[in-house]
Amino acid sequence: MTLIVPLTARTLRAMAGRLCGYVGLALVAALWPLASAHAAPIPVVAAESTYGAIAQAIGGPYVQVSSIIQNPNVDPHQFEATPQTARSVAHAAIVVMNGLGYDDWMRKMLAANPAPKRVVIVAAALDPALVMPDQNPHVFYDPRVGALVAQRLAALLQQADPAHAADFKRNLQAFEQSLRQVDGVVRQLAAQHPGLAVLATEPVYGYMLRQLGWRSLGDTFQFNVMNGTEPAPRVVARYEDELRQHRAALLVYNSQVSDPLTQRMRGIARQSGIPMVGVSEFAPPGMGYTAWLLSSLHAVQQTLAKGGR
Template structure:
């Protein structure tokens, strides 16, 4: 293995605004967005259809192909949706800036118009992007299909919303998006099958290989983390998370962790009970910056993850493969394997 590249400088922590502000912003947008009259949205995860039972019409694409207008609340799901749809889809991701915080994003009038015109919508759910659900409800459209990822994978309200870091959930979402595309546009079903097969067997092959390799070599290795975004990934890789979930959740939600949890993590680092420390570099609070410094001082390798696609313009697989390689290198350094 090559030496681990130096860790990028820790950025200033983002400011998590109260969710109430986002709700007020959504309410203000309702009058500004063009609403589809006398229509309702399909239930999350269901297929929408027009009154005659056929898929609602989409705008025409190049060569006479139908184009499905797709809106994704976050770009990690949008990247997958775009690759599964190819030229048959036009995908817009609302959160597409690495500096934006999806937890309390304040949508714009342009976002509301995008949602109003979408034939297919993908939201994460589980309390992560409540503003997106409000936009869908406020901008109904006949025949729209909506996918809520949390509901699809069976995560209840209050559960961990970071499902794009669960390899099993990612593959489940791929299956549903492809199936929904075929229901919306059955004439191009064979093309959607081809796109899905290519994405899963070739495009995601490095991602799947890294997951299998890390699990095979390092399952059971104790790690620490800065927030709950790392938990689904640790579960998928078979790593043993020692950081209390109450601490992980507090940092993720922008609340103060308890003194007991902070003291426990400090001891885990000081006594080298963890082999690797993983942190979200887009949410580096003073507590987390201190823990990163303590881990480095103790000789514990540090790996980073981010909340959304980084750098801007990266695909889902490019982003995840880069992070998995960094984590694998940190685990190799820590364990000598």
Template sequence: MRCPVSLLSCLMVCGLSVGAVTAQARPLLVAAENTWGDLAEQIAEPDMEVRSILTQPALDPHLYEPGPAEGRLVHDAALIVANGAGYDPWIDRLAAARSGQPARLVRAQDVMTWHEGDNTHLWYNFKVVRAFVERLVTECQQADPIHSAAYATRGVAVLSAVGQVEQQAAQARTLIGGMVVAATEPVFTPLAERLGLIMKEQAFQLAIMNDVEPPASAVAAFHDDIEQQRIRMVAYNAQADRPSVQRLIALARQKAIPVLPVQEIMPQGLHWQSWVGQTIEHVIQALGKKQ
């Protein structure tokens, strides 16, 4: 029938509400980094809108300073996801500056026993990733109960994908476990431990992680281990380069020791499981093994 009144009146007369023809806004989940944001997206989408702040591998998360746009995102978020462990303190500041009801903040640090000075690169720690996924499913269900079953189903799928990466790592361990490697920064260390690799140059890594120049003794030890070819591979953080690191990488290449670039921000177009899986494959290849 033809409605002789305005559209709004017509909707009311026909027994419809304005909300029935207007897409209801989805809850917003904001992740500090896409490493955790991708896992969140696999669990929360399409029932939540997931936005990651750091998405470019060229960015150094340690030096990042958010602007007003990031502040508005965090202000509007129903859920906030972060690494924690002193890695991204700026997200805590933005969350604390929110007005009104506090947001649910899910940090990887909070699903494990983490102490000051422990490794902050938690996305390579499979136990932490598993616990994070389980916690986030619960938080999504509490923030959006109507889609509780969907969050649970997607969470199971993500945990299955994590399990596949764990199996891949276990198989790799049988090939490369016990090999001696080094790194310029402890980004790669949690994964190296899972693969059974023996990690050297800890003093050098700790200094770089704390953004100070390594002591001369640590530089000399690293240099000597490369010179004498005591290590099978050198991993380095492709996002936080400095002259002392560049010199060691150049020396490793000169001595035909494979170098492995690793990143803190996940390249776009990948899921966490494919990204970590590819990293494991690259390690195996660098160490001269085949799966």
């Protein structure tokens, strides 16, 4: 026997309600995997691996960091971008660069690949008061600049990914805590060798020397070499004299550059018994920013302890 239920307006409304309920549950079930899945990592591009190391420390697994220059043997002043580099920059949500003419190739790529929502962090512009009067572009050797980059990154990542804001905050705190190790070694070295006179083949380590309270000699020579300009004979003669007369207690050289002039100066320093230490412009792959700063400070500390031996 078939039961016929009259389709009154009330019955139709009840059936429609139940149908909507079933459809709603189906939609929730279908969308649930998407809602519970993690968002894709935020793409961050760093002009140099030094800044890429900071971005990785702050972003952790929630960022995808691409460092354009990470080979310690590459001269950033002569770097030429590739199509692959341009694609990485075009898809980046955040770009970190140095500024002060150090990586102008990045500015050109940003202009060639406009993206209204992309945010660019220029390390040297975060606090102009920290930039040396001579406009030395190697600001990454000032841990205060590294801290500012980390703080800016943390703020941007918290906005872009609120679900992991607490992680970014914790990572920033851990990063800032690690920089205290650098401060400790700097204070120790400054106390052991107050007001030390230092020569350098390039002004790469200038910001760290300022932190140490040490005097940098031969700055004209250093900037000539950095800019690829042939130093005047009198500048070269003065630099050689400072080496031969042992007016500096240490020679810092750029381990990424090997040209006849700097090799000659290193030879004179060796003959004069002046200790030498090489520093790089980039954190090597897999090394954190703090560890990179500490590695150069420890190298300086060990070199000075050995003296001219």
